[in-house]
Amino acid sequence: MNTDNESNNLVKVAVVQFEPKLGEVSLNQDKIVELVGKAFDQGARLVVAPEMANTGYIFESKEDAAQYAESVPGGPMVQALEKAAAGKNGYVVSGLMESDGDKLYNTAVLVGPEGYIGKYRKTHLWDVDKTFYEPGDLGFPVFDLPFARIGMCICYDQTFPEVSRIYAMQDVDIICSPTSWVVIPGLAIPEDPTWSYIARTQAQVNGLYMLCADRIGTERGVTFGGSSCIVGLMGFLGGPASGDKEEILATELDIAAGRVKMLSAVNHLLNDRRTDLYDEKLGYKG
């Protein structure tokens, strides 16, 4: 009997939702390691943690933010993730704050049993991001894990359909998205989690999976709405999670099924694109 999930293409994945405490990097790091460890123990091969999971999000100034930034790789957060993944059979993606010389980036890192693998720098900067961080300059890199090809984006990036489309055109199976989804009264509230539905649409129109790990809690008057989710062509596969509770969402993904991308017997989500009318890769300059 074959009990290896990789062989039958079912891969367990998870997202962890919690409340990072602003500026308490050591405490947050311990919490991330704890939750990611729990997800690994549940059999998850790929776990996603929120945006800026180790630092919190609403800083007062670039100087205020900068004291929590670290070099990537080599800094304490990446080291903690390396330790969490060592000897495990899984990979973790987490948001953190990166420093590179005097520049700061809103970054997501990918770490596995072999250690640090790569990073993505948020390309579309939301609100306060614009005050503190440089626009991401690494494009949309893809990484081949043993069980799936993945890409990363961060929060507001998902609002730009170009991002998921560009990843789809690079044959990405799973987009890992650390987020800090803000509550906007009348637009994005936990009772109607707009951000989760936007992610769902991006997954559905591209026929790929998206793992959105959101945070909860309030910082300096800004509330984050949880509603983490795991989405694919068929809609919500996990979540949306609660708006205010610490949670681990886990589900099995069929990677091979995801590659089929058929919405009807004759409708292929990518092959049906009218590339005679618009560019194959939206003019991606990566």
Next chain:
Amino acid sequence: MNTDNESNNLVKVAVVQFEPKLGEVSLNQDKIVELVGKAFDQGARLVVAPEMANTGYIFESKEDAAQYAESVPGGPMVQALEKAAAGKNGYVVSGLMESDGDKLYNTAVLVGPEGYIGKYRKTHLWDVDKTFYEPGDLGFPVFDLPFARIGMCICYDQTFPEVSRIYAMQDVDIICSPTSWVVIPGLAIPEDPTWSYIARTQAQVNGLYMLCADRIGTERGVTFGGSSCIVGLMGFLGGPASGDKEEILATELDIAAGRVKMLSAVNHLLNDRRTDLYDEKLGYKG
């Protein structure tokens, strides 16, 4: 006192949802004229009717379909719409089947008080469309009405984020979308109207309005799920409608507000695009 809606940028719009009877073009035409007339009487300046509203959708063959096709303009359906709009202060967009020589198209027409204005031919063909119709060859044309700049798409077109993005980049305020949203168990059902949410996302990420007029009923085993909707940056402004009832949805749109496209004090949905990483207009060849 200014009572002219155009001057304050509030424009009433409507979508009409009903069940076209397969092949009964005269009956359907009368129904469309009746519903569009009611919407005009309610003050709507722009009314959208479903895809193939005058013919129905599930034909047995191209020959079966062709008997219901008409030249555009000049055919009976466009003439009926011209009559409906004559002397009124409004415009109507409706789906119909177009013949051009021996070619058939799944087409949407725009008709106003001045008569026939223009057409759009469905560019992304869904399922049976591929058997009967040619892929649309008119690109994504835009039309300036007295109160707004509009574009058209048809049903499955909305699944391609390129379409709404290309319209947004042409400064379109409202996308009019006649649809025949099929029910797909587990994916698109009236209780969770996936197609409506996909439309909502396309409206939200582009900061434009989208008027989706769906049909109801079952033809040759294919069920259509209603759930017509009027969507914008702030989400559902009308609907989703029921899954199985004839309905007129009407609401006022603030066209000037739609042009602001700000999601936060510093986040502009179009200006935030990273056109250094991907093409300004997704390589639109229109």
